[in-house]
Amino acid sequence: MSQNQSNTRAYSAAHFGLTLDDEGSSASKDVGLFRSIEGGGVRADVASYQMGGQFNRWRQLGKPKFEDIKLQVGMAMSKPFYEWISAFFDKKPTRKNGSIIAADFYYGERAVREFTGALIKELTFPALSGTDKNAVYMGVAMAVEDIKFKKGSGSKMEPPKGFDSQKLWTAANFTFLIDGFKDACKRVTKVDSFTLKQNIAEYHGGGFRGPVKAPTVIEFPNISFHIPEADAQPFFDQAKAGVVGGALPAGLKGTLTTFDNAGKELFTVQMENCDVLSVTPDKSDASTEEIKQVKVELYTEQMRFSYAG
Numbered sequence: 001m002s003q004n005q006s007n008t009r010a011y012s013a014a015h016f017g018l019t020l021d022d023e024g025s026s027a028s029k030d031v032g033l034f035r036s037i038e039g040g041g042v043r044a045d046v047a048s049y050q051m052g053g054q055f056n057r058w059r060q061l062g063k064p065k066f067e068d069i070k071l072q073v074g075m076a077m078s079k080p081f082y083e084w085i086s087a088f089f090d091k092k093p094t095r096k097n098g099s100i101i102a103a104d105f106y107y108g109e110r111a112v113r114e115f116t117g118a119l120i121k122e123l124t125f126p127a128l129s130g131t132d133k134n135a136v137y138m139g140v141a142m143a144v145e146d147i148k149f150k151k152g153s154g155s156k157m158e159p160p161k162g163f164d165s166q167k168l169w170t171a172a173n174f175t176f177l178i179d180g181f182k183d184a185c186k187r188v189t190k191v192d193s194f195t196l197k198q199n200i201a202e203y204h205g206g207g208f209r210g211p212v213k214a215p216t217v218i219e220f221p222n223i224s225f226h227i228p229e230a231d232a233q234p235f236f237d238q239a240k241a242g243v244v245g246g247a248l249p250a251g252l253k254g255t256l257t258t259f260d261n262a263g264k265e266l267f268t269v270q271m272e273n274c275d276v277l278s279v280t281p282d283k284s285d286a287s288t289e290e291i292k293q294v295k296v297e298l299y300t301e302q303m304r305f306s307y308a309g
Contacts, residue, residue, distance in 0.1 A: 011104035017157055018071070020081065020098040020118075032077035035137050040100060040113050041067045042147055063209050066147045068121060069100070072137040075169040075266050082267070082307035085140075088120045089305040093198070093215040095119060096142075101157065109152035117145030119215055124195040125269070128258070131189075132171035143200045145213050168260035176225055178254040178274070178298075184227065184234045189293065191256060192224040196303065223254070223271060223298045229281060232294040238276045250275045254298065265308040273301035 020031050045062040073081070087094050096118045102111040124139035176188040197219045202211035227235075241247040254271040278297040 009104075011102070011110055013102075015103040015105065015107055015157070017101040017103070018098060019101070020084075020096045022094065022096065031081045033074070034077065035072040035074065037072075037100060038070050039067045039141075040069045040115065040144070040147055043067070063204075063211070066115075066144050066210070069115065069118070069142045069144060071140045071142070073140060074135060074137050075260070079307065082305075084120070085123065086305045086307060088123065088198070088218075089196070089303055091218055093119050102152070103157045107157040109155050109157060111152050112150040114148045114150060115144040115146065117213060118142040119144075119200060119213060120198065121200055122195055122197050125193060126171065127193040128171050128174045128191045128256075129189065130172050134171055136169055136171045139195075143213050146210060168262075169258060169266055170261065173259040173261065173263075175257045175259075176254070177257075178252055180250075180252060181234050181238075184231045187231055188225050188227050189291075190226040192226075194221040194223055196220060220300050220303050222277065223256075223274075223300060224295055225298075226293045226295050229292045229294045232279065232281075232296070235276055235279050235294070235296045239279045242275055243277065249273070252276075252298070254300070267308055268306040270304040270306065271298070271300040272303070274298045 016037060018031055018034065018037065042064055044064050046059050047062045048057055048059050050057045084094060084096065097114075097116045098118065099115070100113040101109055104110050119142065120140060121143045122139070122141035126136040126138065128136070174191065176191055177185050199216040199219075201214045201216050203214060204211045238250065242250065252274040254274055256269040256271075258266045258268075260266055275298065276296060277299050278295075280295045280297075282293045282295070284292065
């Protein structure tokens with residue numbers, strides 16, 4: 001088979017890579033392994049116009065729009081990637097340039113999408129449960145300013161290494177503690193999924209077809225977790241004092257820590273200036289033998305991410 005025929009064959013979507021670098025840097029570096037990547041397309045709205053006295057309607061393409069890039073990542077990425085996430089938590093948005101590389105079965109580079117001005121737009125943490133032994137992944141959405149499609153050079157990508165390390169983050173390995181409620185949090189059974197969002201503002205300047213994208217405020221989500229009802233009385237008391245009694249905000253601090261299967265810490269999410277906004281007992285059912293639990297919901301003003309690697 002000729003080289004040209006080999007380059008035109010279809011290939012699977014299972015082999016891909018991602019490179020990132022700080023904006024203004026000339027060298028891109030691989031950032032590790034991740035489960036999936038999607039988005040990164042380009043489209044345009046269609047503008048229609050009609051001339052007076054004529055029935056015909058003409059159409060033309062408007063300004064380009066570049067789709068967000070969405071990743072599913074575990075704990076097999078490199079340290080610079082998690083530092084980027086940490087800066088996002090600290091309200092210090094950093095723009096990144098990079099590329100998405102698609103490869104064939106033999107890890108030959110077949111197609112490249114280069115993007116510039118990437119900002120983290122959303123960060124979704126998965127649900128954690130003491131009964132779930134499966135691997136879990138964070139969802140990261142990036143807004144980009146420009147995307148270019150290029151044909152791959154055919155050079156070989158490095159085969160992925162350390163794939164097993166991506167499975168080390170399982171849903172069952174975590175602790176969730178709130179200062180002042182440590183005894184009540186010893187048996188937290190589940191932490192619901194939560195998403196941090198940063199709105200992206202678009203600035204359209206004259207002479208530029210595409211907009212400049214700028215970060216705005218970060219929205220920190222409410223945190224929901226589940227504990228046995230036998231441990232829930234302190235949270236009922238806190239809700240009565242704040243929600244019913246109108247007490248001043250408690251200013252609580254919380255910590256979500258994740259571990260690998262060997263008990264080694266992976267990362268920590270710290271919550272500051274929290275308070276209980278609801279305590280909801282689970283449904284009681286005579287036909288079930290499950291432990292009666294209570295769902296506790298907190299609001300938080302600030303969150304921080306610390307990578308332990």
